[in-house]
Amino acid sequence: MPARELLTFYATVLESQKAIYDWLRGRRNWLPAGSVHEDLSVLREQVPSFLQSVLSVSPPALADQAARINSFDELLLEYWQHRSDQLFFPKAFLQPYAHWCVQSGALPRQSSQAENRCPYCYGKPQVSFLFSTEAGAESGKRNLLCATCLSSWEFRRVVCASCGEERPFKLEYFKSEEYDHVRIEACESCKQYIKGIDLTRLGFAVPVVDDIATAALDLWAAEKGYAKVELNLVGL
Ligand SMILES: [Zn+2]
Ligand SMILES: [Zn+2]
Numbered sequence: 001m002p003a004r005e006l007l008t009f010y011a012t013v014l015e016s017q018k019a020i021y022d023w024l025r026g027r028r029n030w031l032p033a034g035s036v037h038e039d040l041s042v043l044r045e046q047v048p049s050f051l052q053s054v055l056s057v058s059p060p061a062l063a064d065q066a067a068r069i070n071s072f073d074e075l076l077l078e079y080w081q082h083r084s085d086q087l088f089f090p091k092a093f094l095q096p097y098a099h100w101c102v103q104s105g106a107l108p109r110q111s112s113q114a115e116n117r118c119p120y121c122y123g124k125p126q127v128s129f130l131f132s133t134e135a136g137a138e139s140g141k142r143n144l145l146c147a148t149c150l151s152s153w154e155f156r157r158v159v160c161a162s163c164g165e166e167r168p169f170k171l172e173y174f175k176s177e178e179y180d181h182v183r184i185e186a187c188e189s190c191k192q193y194i195k196g197i198d199l200t201r202l203g204f205a206v207p208v209v210d211d212i213a214t215a216a217l218d219l220w221a222a223e224k225g226y227a228k229v230e231l232n233l234v235g236l
Pocket of ligand 1: 010118120121123148149
């Protein structure tokens with residue numbers, strides 16, 4: 001899909017996700033338990049409208065994926081146990097749920113987990129971003145943003161987000177002239193990469209959206225033989 005179509009599709013996905021989030025959050029006398037297994041009877045109610053809106057704009061490959069789903073319940077349960085960036089539907093559907101679980105306290109922050117995994121839900125990082133804590137600061141703090149619950153956590157600056165490599169000569173950064181605030185953060189040890197969004201350069205950038213808007217960089221990275229730590233919702 002051309003970049004513009006990717007963004008149009010993703011805009012609809014975001015709208016559908018916001019509808020799920022608002023609905024869960026506005027539900028009276030209910031808070032999530034923090035496990036899909038326990039919350040399934042509530043989540044299930046949102047599946048038809050989600051599928052309807054996303055399928056209205058889905059590319060054929062995704063429509064095929066949807067047609068092959070036997071049980072959406074099972075798919076949600078399966079995804080929650082074994083996360084996979086190949087499974088668009090449960091990933092997109094559960095992001096707003098997982099986000100609300102974190103915000104409502106159903107998934108509290110855990111300590112002593114792997115540094116490159118989400119401290120709330122153990123998700124992989126979708127994207128890395130820099131932001132400054134003080135106005136006018138030259139460099140920013142680096143955070144990773146979770147692919148599952150969209151929470152973020154602080155991460156050391158010069159470390160591979162996949163394998164933990166920290167020797168500077170093994171870590172490569174690539175940028176294109178087109179996007180000044182987005183770079184590929186690649187690792188020569190594990191041949192994986194993640195995108196880094198520099199909010200100190202473009203404060204109003206939105207990391208998950210910029211990850212999708214800069215699809216050209218993913219194609220470039222794939223040509224160079226790098227695999228992404230976690231594919232985004234448009235499969236790049
Ligand atoms: Zn998470
Ligand atoms: Zn690595």
